[in-house]
Amino acid sequence: MLSPERLALPDYEYLAQQHVLTYMEDAVCQLLENKEDISQYGIARFFTEYFNSVCQGTHILFREFSFVQATPHNRASFLRAFWRCFRTVGKNGDLLTMKEYHCLLQLLCPDFPLELTRKAARIVLLDDAMDCLMSFSDFLLAFQVQFYYSEFLESVAAIYQDLLSGKNPNTVVVPTSSSGQHRQRPTSGEASMLEGVEASLFCQCLENLCDRHKYSCPPPALVKEVLSKAQRLTFYGFLVALSKHQGTNQALGALPDKGDLMHDPAMDEELERLLVQVPGLANSVTASPETSCLPSRTPPRGASPWRPHHHPHKVDAESDGSTEETDESET
Template sequence: MSPERLSLPGEQYLAQRHVLTYIEDAVSQLLVNKEEVCQYGIARFFTEYFTSVHQGTHVLFREINFIQATPHNRASFLRNFWKCFRTIGKNGDLLTVKEYHCLLQMLCPDFPLDLTQKAARIVLMDDAMDCLMSFSDFLFAFQIQFYYSEFLESAAAIYQDLLTGKNPNTVVVPTSSSGQHRQRSTLSECSLQDGVDAPLFHQCLESLCERYKQSCPPPALIGEVLSSVQRLTFYGFLMVLSKHQGINKAIGALPERGKLLEDTTMDKTLENLVAQMSENSVSSPATGPLTVQLRALPCISSPRKPLQHRPRTDLESDGSTEETDSSEN
């Protein structure tokens, strides 16, 4: 934990860390599971709850409103999604938008389809939305769209205003005559094909970052992205953000792209489990069918709200063998 937290006033610290959000949720979960909690005590319940918050497992199978409630929850959901379905990328499988949405619903039953579709558009650009996508391409595009969803929604509105010749409310009008001339010419000449003037778009986003503060990509990195081009389209902007290693590091949920398919701890656990199953199989009688004896796992109470009617999600493939290279978009 950073020593800087001690310099913040109490209320500001609580708000910045969303402490009250977790306390309210913990109490709510306590009331829902009060009969179960009575068996092992309230102190243990709160210990397990905040341990799960620290580990990031507290968002599993929770409703979308809770998952989106804090930046930590969003990062935790992204990390869990990566860990659970990493083998898809490891196997080289390509999936459609609907199939990725089914995977997201396995972790969050009411996950909205529109967020999945918006992430897919970053990868597919103008291609058909039923094209196949690699796990890594979808995951990094999904990370940007999911983690910064509110900021990107406002940025899209600003982009549309610039594209249609309107003056966005967040635009700071340049004081120099050359700046004013550049703004007028940009608004009149922009088109769907060429996008908008990158410096002017950056100027608008600077004001937007002041509003969203911690819920937006680092302003310095946005400036770095936009300073390298003169004009750009909105989805081109999102594509660059999704591939920017600095922004990925700022979110802190996923490893860098080159290490995306690696998870040493998980791989070691699976190897030990397979080895144990193999030993049990070899030790079984040769005259009868091979059986694997697994020890019963202890039942550990969970502070999370149980899902009584979890919808069944089946992966549905359209049977297409067409593959698209998202790097060409």
């Protein structure tokens, strides 16, 4: 009924733990940007709507990246929004490249950093060429781990590098999020005959890390379980196992189980209802509206008379990395 730890915290810690000030500050910024709204509806109404949208998780839509990643709740909301908006991509069985997924992310968050998408793609593709195609659910599950546990993974990468080079793990200094060099793989010269590091040692270090980490990290029991399945493993081996583990998805709580990722009957119904209303589209209800703004390599499915109008414009506006597809579709 009541969790007493919350009541025992000092005021400032309670507020920080719940990110109350983050949202209050943001509410004030939003209010200052929309001064005309408050003269019409009143300040209390403005704040009511703001905090309601935070509760519902719609507050991160089209916001700047620094805000989208500011709190665990914002990250989970963003993952959920991404899934809900582009689920039909997966349902149609489209395979997309890393750059294309990045375009989708940028539709929701215009300044979403490419680096993060690339890291997520690496979890799926490992050593394969980075322009390989990925399925929606593979990408989504890898992306959620990379995005949600970003800072944690940075620290894990640093620990992994130290273990590889034979340093004592207990003297590891956790880097700040600004250091990004430790992703480099060991050159074949310095890597030992066996690939990766010893799982039990790695596990010990990660347990320590979970204990003192101030950002969100996966449940320690889960990390342990993932690591107990192998004798040795590589950094990306660990990430793959973590992202594919059912428990990770459950602990994070933003998405449904993997089997249900494509399943959302209420949303499907809503989509069909909307599509019926679009004139000239009545016979092609299987085509989804979201895919229309994608640079797509497959020919348009069904009759979609609106496609040529939307397509070039959207691509110009939202993607800067996928020129080849744009060229293709414009010719």
